[in-house]
Amino acid sequence: MNERSKLAQGQAGVMLLEALIAILIFSLGILSLVALQATAIQLTGDAKYRTDATLLANRLIGQMWVSDGNLDAFATGGAAYDAWLADVSGPEGLPGVVAASDGVASTLPTVTVDAAGVVVVTLFWRTPEMAADAAGHRHIIVSQIVRNP
Known part of the structure; x- marks a missing residue:
């Protein structure tokens, strides 16, 4: 055997x-991208719920500003609160908005x-x-509604 064939045999495979090894590295990269995409989808859903909570709270505060000045009707248990609560807990509202029950x-809000x-609106939801x-999750908005005499 000559020197050249020994070198070729040592390089076989x-x-x-x-x-x-290249396929392994490529596969790990693809799996990382899939995991990153799943995380991005979850964070997008969480951002949607936070945005919805902000819009619902701001809508209530806007209703308070244009009301006749009776802010107590908007406090928890008031008539205006009950109407707003139907929007919050409805199909277009936040998920998982429920009254307390056994173990829950x-x-x-x-x-x-x-x-x-000073108005404090606190919204809660579960994804x-x-x-x-x-x-x-919890989202708190604080505002002050004062009318000029």
Whole structure:
């Protein structure tokens, strides 16, 4: 055997090994992209719920500004609050908005109004992936509504 054939025998299969390593690296890259895409989809859904919570709270505050000045009707338990609650817990509202029951914490929104006209709107929701007993998400908006005499 000459020197050249010994070298060729020592190199046999190296190209196959290099191809397998390249396929492995490529596969890991594709799997990473799939995981990144799944995370991006979940974060987009979470952002949608936060945006919806902000819009619902701002709509209530807007109704308070154009009301006749009776802000107590918008506080938790008031007539205007009950109408707004139907929007929050309806099909176009936030997911997982429920009253408290056995083992399930309440996710009903709360609205408080103090004597100085400071309004605190707190919205709670659970995404469809969350367990019924999970604490859920919370969004708080504070505003002051004062009318000139």
